[in-house]
Amino acid sequence: MILVFGGTTEGKKVASLLDWLKEDYIYSTRTPVKYKVGGEQINGELTFEKTASFCVEQEVKVIVDAAHPFAVNVHDNIKQVSLKLDIPILRYSRVFPSYEDEKLVRLFDSYEQMVSAIEAHKSFKIILALTGVQTINHFKSLWDKRDIYFRILDTELSRSKAIETGVDMARVLPEDPKADASVLMDTCKKVGTQLLLSKESGESGLMDAKLQAAKQFNIPLWVVKRPQLPEFDFEVFSDKELLQHIYRLRKTILKKGEDLQSGFTTGVCVAACVKSCLKALQTRRFSKEESVLLESGDKADFIIYDGKLGKNEASCLVIKNSGDDPDVTHAEEIGCSIRLNNSGKTTFKAGEGVGIVTMPGLQVKVGEPAINPGPRKLIEAQIDSIKKEVNINCGVEISPFVPKGRELAKQTFNPRIGIEGGISILGTTGVLRPFSSEAYVNSIRQYISVAINNQCRRIFLTPGKRSEGFMKAVFSDDLQYAFIHIGNFIGESLEIVAQEKVDEVVLGIMLGKAIKLAEGNLDTHSSKVVFNAEFACNIATRLNYPSEKVNKIKQAKLANEIWEHIPYAKEERFYMEVVRLAKTQCVKVSEVGQSIKFVLFTPKGESIML
Structure with a gap:
C-alpha cells in the first residue's frame, strides 16, 4: 500500500499517475477536497502517533510526500514515521525558480x-x-x-x-x-x-x-522563503521522474506476492514513440498517452513525455517498464526521433545511446544500428498503419535514442560482442515475461559476471536502493558495477559469488533481514519468513540484557522497534551478536578462503561491521 500526502497540484499528479498504474493507495489531505481520486480518500490532521499506527494497520510500504512545502508539521511527522517504521519517503517537490536577478x-x-x-x-x-x-x-x-x-x-x-x-x-x-x-x-x-x-x-x-x-x-x-525540509529517500520534480521511481520500487518493496510481472521490450517502447511522433506531425500536437497493438492482441500503453515538433521531424520518449525481468533499461528513458523524406522507405539510424554493430555474427549487419529484426518489424507496422490512416506516402528515418544508453551498455555484454556506443533495441513479441525467480537469480549472476569483467574484485550485495546508498557512503571509492541488488536472494547470491571465485564480498542489510538471516533463513522474503521476536528475545536473554528490555523485544511486531529499546552504538552487544550469527550463515554458503564482510545498517544509515 502507498500512502500519499496530497491536497496540492503535485498531490493530484501523484494520484493521477497511480490511477493509471492501477496501484493501491490512500490519499490523505488535511481538509476535504472536491476532486475525486481512484484511491481511498481520507482527511484530517494526522499526528506522528496516528500516522505511525495508520501505516502499520494499512501495511504501508511507501509514503509519497506531495504536501505543500510550508506544511512543516506534516513533513516532520512523515520523517519521524519513516525512521521509526523504516518506510521510505518519495518526495514530489516543486520547482523553485531563482530570484537572484529579480530587482523587485x-x-x-x-x-x-x-x-x-x-x-x-x-x-x-x-x-x-x-x-x-x-x-x-x-x-x-x-x-x-x-x-x-x-x-x-x-x-x-x-x-x-x-x-x-x-x-x-x-x-x-x-x-x-x-x-x-x-x-x-x-x-x-x-x-x-x-x-x-x-x-x-x-x-x-x-x-x-x-x-x-x-x-x-x-x-x-x-x-x-520556503522552510527547510527533512531529507527524503527519493526526491522527484516531475511526473516523469515519479513514474521512474514507482517502476523501480515495484521491483522491491512494492512487489506484490511471488508472481513475477511482465513488462515491455525496448523495441515496443520505440514503436510507441514512432507512432506518437507520426500522429503528432499530422495533428500538430502530442497526445498524453499512446498504445501499441502487439502480435498477441494485447495492448502496450505508455505515457508520452518531452514531445518536440518541427515541420517534418518530431521526437518524444517514454519510460520503460520491464516488469520483473532483469533489465538494465528498466525505468529508463527510451525515445525516438523521426524525420519524413521523399524516399518512400523506412530507414534506421542510431540515436544517442543506441549501439552500432562492429563484429559479424549478430542478427544485424556490421555498421548498422543495433536494432534487431523483431523491433524493426514492429516499428514498420506502426508506420504502415499510420500511413494508411492519414493517406500519406513518404519515407521515414527512424532514430531511436536512450539518453543513458552509453552508461547502461557498460552493464551489459554489448562491449564484449562488438556493439559499441550504447545498448541494443531488442524484443520479438514486445513483451518481457520473467517466468520464475530463476530470472532474477540469473540477472544477479549476470551482474556479478559483469562486475568481475570490469575488474571489480570486491562486490557489494544489498537488497535494494536504500541499503545500497548506505553502503556507498561507507565504501565510496568502489566502482558502480560492484554494487548489486539481490532482493531477498541472499543464499543464491552467495552461491554465485562462491562459484565465480570473487575475492571479497560485502553484504549490507537492515535489521529485519539480518535477524531472519541470523536465524538461518537465506531467503528473507516476507512471504517465506517473518520477523521472529522470540528469536531476537533469546539473543537478548543470552547476553544478559535487563528483563524489561527483553520483554519489550518479545512484544515487538517489527524488527525496527528494537532500535528504540536498544539504541545504536558501534559495538552494542545485541547487534554485534546478530551480525556474528548472520555472517556465520553466510560463511556456510561460501568457499573456504573467500573473504566475507557483513554490514548491518540502522534506519539512519549508521553501520555495524564484522
Whole structure:
C-alpha cells in the first residue's frame, strides 16, 4: 500500500499517475477536497502517533510526500514515521525558480520578519497578500494600520476560515489563483496595490504570474522563503521522474506476492514513440498517452513525455517498464526521433545511446544500428498503419535514442560482442515475461559476471536502493558495477559469488533481514519468513540484557522497534551478536578462503561491521 500526502497540484499528479498504474493507495489531505481520486480518500490532521499506527494497520510500504512545502508539521511527522517504521519517503517537490536577478523581489526568512519590514516602510499603504487564508493572522498587527487585502481561494471552506480570523471581510478577495495572470493584474489595479506579498510557492504555486503582475505595475514583490525540509529517500520534480521511481520500487518493496510481472521490450517502447511522433506531425500536437497493438492482441500503453515538433521531424520518449525481468533499461528513458523524406522507405539510424554493430555474427549487419529484426518489424507496422490512416506516402528515418544508453551498455555484454556506443533495441513479441525467480537469480549472476569483467574484485550485495546508498557512503571509492541488488536472494547470491571465485564480498542489510538471516533463513522474503521476536528475545536473554528490555523485544511486531529499546552504538552487544550469527550463515554458503564482510545498517544509515 502507498500512502500519499496530497491536497496540492503535485498531490493530484501523484494520484493521477497511480490511477493509471492501477496501484493501491490512500490519499490523505488535511481538509476535504472536491476532486475525486481512484484511491481511498481520507482527511484530517494526522499526528506522528496516528500516522505511525495508520501505516502499520494499512501495511504501508511507501509514503509519497506531495504536501505543500510550508506544511512543516506534516513533513516532520512523515520523517519521524519513516525512521521509526523504516518506510521510505518519495518526495514530489516543486520547482523553485531563482530570484537572484529579480530587482523587485525581496526574500524573508519568516512572516514576522516580513511584517517588521512592512512596518518600517511607511510608504506601502495598500498591500495585496497572496499568501493564503492560513496566513491572515500573521498580518494582524497591520489590519488597522494599512489597507491590506487578502486573496483567498474561492471556496466555502476558505471563506469560513477567513471569517474565523476576525478580519474585515471587505478586505478578503475570493479568487481562483490558477486563473490567467491577467486576473491578478486586474485585482492589483482595482485595489491600487503598492506592495505584493507571497510565499515561495514555486512554479505550481504560480509565482510567475505574481512576478508578471509586479513587473506590470513596477511594484515590489516580497516573498517568505520556503522552510527547510527533512531529507527524503527519493526526491522527484516531475511526473516523469515519479513514474521512474514507482517502476523501480515495484521491483522491491512494492512487489506484490511471488508472481513475477511482465513488462515491455525496448523495441515496443520505440514503436510507441514512432507512432506518437507520426500522429503528432499530422495533428500538430502530442497526445498524453499512446498504445501499441502487439502480435498477441494485447495492448502496450505508455505515457508520452518531452514531445518536440518541427515541420517534418518530431521526437518524444517514454519510460520503460520491464516488469520483473532483469533489465538494465528498466525505468529508463527510451525515445525516438523521426524525420519524413521523399524516399518512400523506412530507414534506421542510431540515436544517442543506441549501439552500432562492429563484429559479424549478430542478427544485424556490421555498421548498422543495433536494432534487431523483431523491433524493426514492429516499428514498420506502426508506420504502415499510420500511413494508411492519414493517406500519406513518404519515407521515414527512424532514430531511436536512450539518453543513458552509453552508461547502461557498460552493464551489459554489448562491449564484449562488438556493439559499441550504447545498448541494443531488442524484443520479438514486445513483451518481457520473467517466468520464475530463476530470472532474477540469473540477472544477479549476470551482474556479478559483469562486475568481475570490469575488474571489480570486491562486490557489494544489498537488497535494494536504500541499503545500497548506505553502503556507498561507507565504501565510496568502489566502482558502480560492484554494487548489486539481490532482493531477498541472499543464499543464491552467495552461491554465485562462491562459484565465480570473487575475492571479497560485502553484504549490507537492515535489521529485519539480518535477524531472519541470523536465524538461518537465506531467503528473507516476507512471504517465506517473518520477523521472529522470540528469536531476537533469546539473543537478548543470552547476553544478559535487563528483563524489561527483553520483554519489550518479545512484544515487538517489527524488527525496527528494537532500535528504540536498544539504541545504536558501534559495538552494542545485541547487534554485534546478530551480525556474528548472520555472517556465520553466510560463511556456510561460501568457499573456504573467500573473504566475507557483513554490514548491518540502522534506519539512519549508521553501520555495524564484522
